[in-house]
Amino acid sequence: ANPFNPAYMTGGSSSGSAAATARGWVAFALGTDTAGSGRVPAGACNLVGVKPSPGLVSSYGVVPACRSIDCVSVFAHTVE
8 A cells, every 4th residue: 555545556566665665664675677667656655766777786686577678776765
């Protein structure tokens, strides 16, 4: 459920990381982003969501949805 309104969803496959961050359970969290599955939950949870350029952050150990564009994403309350 969305941390701000349980009637809404958090959206995207990395929404658990976004919800945990938005609730303050963690300072930041990691997810994956192929076609918005990191950025959409960040927006729905009022967070900063970063999708780095593919190859900038190692995706070693990640099972990709699409190897050429999938990458590790970061969720946080602020850029700092």
